[in-house]
Amino acid sequence: MKKANYKPRKRPQQPRSVKMVTWILDAATRVLEKESLEGFNTNRVAEVAGVSIGSLYQYFPNKDALTVALIEKTQQELVIALTKAAELTHAKPLAESVRELARVAIIHQQTRPRLSRILDLEEQRLSPEAVLSRSARAIQTTLVDFLQQHRKDITVPNVQEAATDILTIVKALVDANTGEVSEKLERRVERAIIGYLCYS
Amino acid sequence: MKKANYKPRKRPQQPRSVKMVTWILDAATRVLEKESLEGFNTNRVAEVAGVSIGSLYQYFPNKDALTVALIEKTQQELVIALTKAAELTHAKPLAESVRELARVAIIHQQTRPRLSRILDLEEQRLSPEAVLSRSARAIQTTLVDFLQQHRKDITVPNVQEAATDILTIVKALVDANTGEVSEKLERRVERAIIGYLCYS
DNA sequence: ACCTGAACACCGTTCAAGT
DNA sequence: ACCTGAACACCGTTCAAGT
Numbered sequence: 001m002k003k004a005n006y007k008p009r010k011r012p013q014q015p016r017s018v019k020m021v022t023w024i025l026d027a028a029t030r031v032l033e034k035e036s037l038e039g040f041n042t043n044r045v046a047e048v049a050g051v052s053i054g055s056l057y058q059y060f061p062n063k064d065a066l067t068v069a070l071i072e073k074t075q076q077e078l079v080i081a082l083t084k085a086a087e088l089t090h091a092k093p094l095a096e097s098v099r100e101l102a103r104v105a106i107i108h109q110q111t112r113p114r115l116s117r118i119l120d121l122e123e124q125r126l127s128p129e130a131v132l133s134r135s136a137r138a139i140q141t142t143l144v145d146f147l148q149q150h151r152k153d154i155t156v157p158n159v160q161e162a163a164t165d166i167l168t169i170v171k172a173l174v175d176a177n178t179g180e181v182s183e184k185l186e187r188r189v190e191r192a193i194i195g196y197l198c199y200s
Numbered sequence: 201m202k203k204a205n206y207k208p209r210k211r212p213q214q215p216r217s218v219k220m221v222t223w224i225l226d227a228a229t230r231v232l233e234k235e236s237l238e239g240f241n242t243n244r245v246a247e248v249a250g251v252s253i254g255s256l257y258q259y260f261p262n263k264d265a266l267t268v269a270l271i272e273k274t275q276q277e278l279v280i281a282l283t284k285a286a287e288l289t290h291a292k293p294l295a296e297s298v299r300e301l302a303r304v305a306i307i308h309q310q311t312r313p314r315l316s317r318i319l320d321l322e323e324q325r326l327s328p329e330a331v332l333s334r335s336a337r338a339i340q341t342t343l344v345d346f347l348q349q350h351r352k353d354i355t356v357p358n359v360q361e362a363a364t365d366i367l368t369i370v371k372a373l374v375d376a377n378t379g380e381v382s383e384k385l386e387r388r389v390e391r392a393i394i395g396y397l398c399y400s
Numbered sequence: 401a402c403c404t405g406a407a408c409a410c411c412g413t414t415c416a417a418g419t
Numbered sequence: 420a421c422c423t424g425a426a427c428a429c430c431g432t433t434c435a436a437g438t
Contacts, residue, residue: 037325121321121324121325124321124375125237125321156391161388164376165373165388165392168372168373168376169369169372169373169392171372172368172369172371172372173365173368173369175324176364176368188361188365191356191396191399192365192369192392192395192396194395194399195392195394195395195396195397195398195399196391196392196395196396197395198395198399199391199394199395199398
């Protein structure tokens, strides 16, 4: 039985250590983008980062922990963008607001299509074990708030559940359509979300 | 650069060979169900199948080819169930028909929840390389036919695209809700599908 | 304290030897 | 022809030695 510990081994305090973690994460990002999952191995990441393999394992207890750190980092960027967008759409009608949120999510993913797709895949592979991450919960919360604000316009029986389902649906559509023209994809995502929310 | 050849190495003609392939696929299924992806390795599969590792590689050029064969097998079962269900719903109203198809898909997945989830994940991981499989195309075709029959009741601009999106959505929802009570899940899948199809 | 990298273990795959 | 399994290569991870 494998232990599933994806927490970073230590929060590095010393300046050099902070830098090393940054190097490692940057290297991991580059390796994943350029060589995809097949080329993603810890020895290669350490090499690209310019640190020894031993140092990598001082900060990340295993390869999956490194992947989880990347997922966290990416999701933090997304939650910031989504929260900002959600605030801006305050008084606008549902359809328009959804369209803007969808656009943010799609743009976020299309900034680094290969990487985002891989990280979503890895998140699914790891999710049964991993506790829902801080940033994943933040995204969920932002979406629940958004749905509450539009409570009168939607027909879902349970807002929590709806938020989860919508996140699942949007991720799936966006990942399955990597490379699709942004506007077309936006319209289909909008259809899926509002269709789900307003079904009666 | 890796070659991506997922085709079985040979279609076994001799009776002993046919049996061996069956043993190997059954063993792979058991290993995946019991030990999940972490325990799924070719040496273990060969051992459980009672054949030598060399024999496994005579029929499958690599591990992914073995996985693809499992995916194919599972999807063939699903396409049969779906086609049958689609025929039975012939003259019924859209919502009811969708509910029945959704039920078939959910039951199919919940028969072996762990296995189905893993195979869906692996399918995503492999899909950029792999040609869309025969059975995946069959499922797509069945769904397109179904949508054509209800053309007047749905608002999607493109039936092909809609079929793809719906498959993506249903898989994602079902995989994300492994272990959820069947009836609740059915209602949410129905909402997602009909919401998408009838959005205006 | 922290870094290093040789070494170990595990697993995908091959191929010389056996039938 | 087909099967076998020891052996090789690659990669995740550790740990003794160095600073």
